[in-house]
Amino acid sequence: MAERKTYHHGALRQALIDGAKEILAESGHEQFSLNEVARRAGVSTAAPYRHFTNRDDLLSAVAEEGYQTLAVDLEKATGLVGLGGAYVRFAHEHPGLFVTMFRSRPGGEASAAGEAAFGTLLRAVLAAQESGAIPAYASPELTARSIWATLHGLAVLHLQRPHERYGLGGEPEELATTTLSALLGVKPE
Amino acid sequence: MAERKTYHHGALRQALIDGAKEILAESGHEQFSLNEVARRAGVSTAAPYRHFTNRDDLLSAVAEEGYQTLAVDLEKATGLVGLGGAYVRFAHEHPGLFVTMFRSRPGGEASAAGEAAFGTLLRAVLAAQESGAIPAYASPELTARSIWATLHGLAVLHLQRPHERYGLGGEPEELATTTLSALLGVKPE
DNA sequence: GCTGCTATGTTAGTGCCGTTCACATAACTA
DNA sequence: TAGTTATGTGAACGGCACTAACATAGCAGC
Numbered sequence: 001m002a003e004r005k006t007y008h009h010g011a012l013r014q015a016l017i018d019g020a021k022e023i024l025a026e027s028g029h030e031q032f033s034l035n036e037v038a039r040r041a042g043v044s045t046a047a048p049y050r051h052f053t054n055r056d057d058l059l060s061a062v063a064e065e066g067y068q069t070l071a072v073d074l075e076k077a078t079g080l081v082g083l084g085g086a087y088v089r090f091a092h093e094h095p096g097l098f099v100t101m102f103r104s105r106p107g108g109e110a111s112a113a114g115e116a117a118f119g120t121l122l123r124a125v126l127a128a129q130e131s132g133a134i135p136a137y138a139s140p141e142l143t144a145r146s147i148w149a150t151l152h153g154l155a156v157l158h159l160q161r162p163h164e165r166y167g168l169g170g171e172p173e174e175l176a177t178t179t180l181s182a183l184l185g186v187k188p189e
Numbered sequence: 190m191a192e193r194k195t196y197h198h199g200a201l202r203q204a205l206i207d208g209a210k211e212i213l214a215e216s217g218h219e220q221f222s223l224n225e226v227a228r229r230a231g232v233s234t235a236a237p238y239r240h241f242t243n244r245d246d247l248l249s250a251v252a253e254e255g256y257q258t259l260a261v262d263l264e265k266a267t268g269l270v271g272l273g274g275a276y277v278r279f280a281h282e283h284p285g286l287f288v289t290m291f292r293s294r295p296g297g298e299a300s301a302a303g304e305a306a307f308g309t310l311l312r313a314v315l316a317a318q319e320s321g322a323i324p325a326y327a328s329p330e331l332t333a334r335s336i337w338a339t340l341h342g343l344a345v346l347h348l349q350r351p352h353e354r355y356g357l358g359g360e361p362e363e364l365a366t367t368t369l370s371a372l373l374g375v376k377p378e
Numbered sequence: 379g380c381t382g383c384t385a386t387g388t389t390a391g392t393g394c395c396g397t398t399c400a401c402a403t404a405a406c407t408a
Numbered sequence: 409t410a411g412t413t414a415t416g417t418g419a420a421c422g423g424c425a426c427t428a429a430c431a432t433a434g435c436a437g438c
Contacts, residue, residue, distance in 0.1 A: 008404060045397090049397075054397075138370065148346075150339040153338035153342025154342070181326060183326070238426075
């Protein structure tokens with residue numbers, strides 16, 4: 001993708017975001033290089049700075065799109081367990097993107113899509129509590145936050161080797177189901 | 190620490206590990222630089238390669254010491270909730286080190302200290318299940334793994350801003366207590 | 379105590395990185 | 409059609425991880 005006819009690219013901003021996702025998918029967050037993104041888009045290494053203030057700014061835009069994709073994935077899932085499976089599966093299928101989304105940034109901004117994703121989880125928790133599928137030790141909000149933490153930890157640990165040692169492995173959905181039922185006694189409907 | 194009388198440092202390996210921890214504490218994982226570590230130890234930038242094969246190898250040694258510290262911290266805690274609080278507090282007090290320990294490495298090795306830490310958690314879960322403090326939906330092993338995931342997710346999310354949005358904040362111990370009781374109905378003894 | 383081996387340090391260099399600056403080109407607007 | 413603004417380039421900077429050739433010193437066995 002290094003050839004270009006016109007002097008101006010036309011849609012460089014999106015091309016950079018897409019290229020960044022590509023690199024994250026291929027090589028992971030730690031290997032990400034802004035120069036490499038520019039190379040793939042067929043522009044000079046200085047060009048990205050016309051669209052992003054720096055490397056981190058591009059990664060934030062990539063992360064935002066990640067949150068949107070995640071929100072859509074969660075929306076498609078049904079039930080609390082299905083939603084948990086979708087979360088872990090997202091991390092499993094887009095590990096580089098997932099790490100980029102949740103990398104430790106000192107003063108990370110809130111993401112609208114991230115909020116939407118949480119809202120989806122909240123509704124699932126509410127429904128599960130009302131139907132008695134899970135115990136209601138605490139408010140839906142607090143329970144949803146706690147479950148989010150569980151799913152997130154599960155996803156993060158799943159992206160590394162360690163978890164296998166305790167006999168897990170398996171598909172993301174199985175992981176989520178097993179874990180949620182161990183904590184909440186919930187069963188997939 | 191840039192002065193030295195003898196040509197040979199004497200204890201460079203440990204000095205590098207300590208310096209690396211210092212940098213992680215000051216600037217975080219993403220800012221870590223091998224050259225900076227060498228500078229602090231008062232040696233040339235090539236010297237570290239006499240003790241570690243590369244930057245990643247040094248970070249792994251640092252991580253191993255981190256696992257040992259974590260294992261000790263968990264050992265000191267009493268009760269399941271106290272242990273959870275200790276886990277989140279460790280991440281809270283050593284964020285750079287924590288990120289380094291759990292960074293996504295393709296083929297991460299198992300850590301003996303990490304296994305020990307899990308063993309401590311497992312015993313706490315066993316005791317809590319036997320005393321009826323938490324429900325026994327699943328085996329102690331599976332439950333312990335699930336709680337580990339929860340604590341880990343909590344710690345990771347706590348290191349970023351996002352969690353505050355849902356009204357958390359507060360001290361690590363409070364976070365762990367609130368979360369575990371929301372999921373398991375467990376109360377601090 | 380000298381001699382050689384090996385461990386541990388240095389200096390200088392490579393290539394990649396993120397970032398900036400001065401300048402070129404093209405698209406839009408008056 | 410002319411001027412302004414948006415978007416690209418090329419060349420440079422310092423910092424990074426890492427390597428190779430060489431220097432020093434600690435430690436054997438003689």
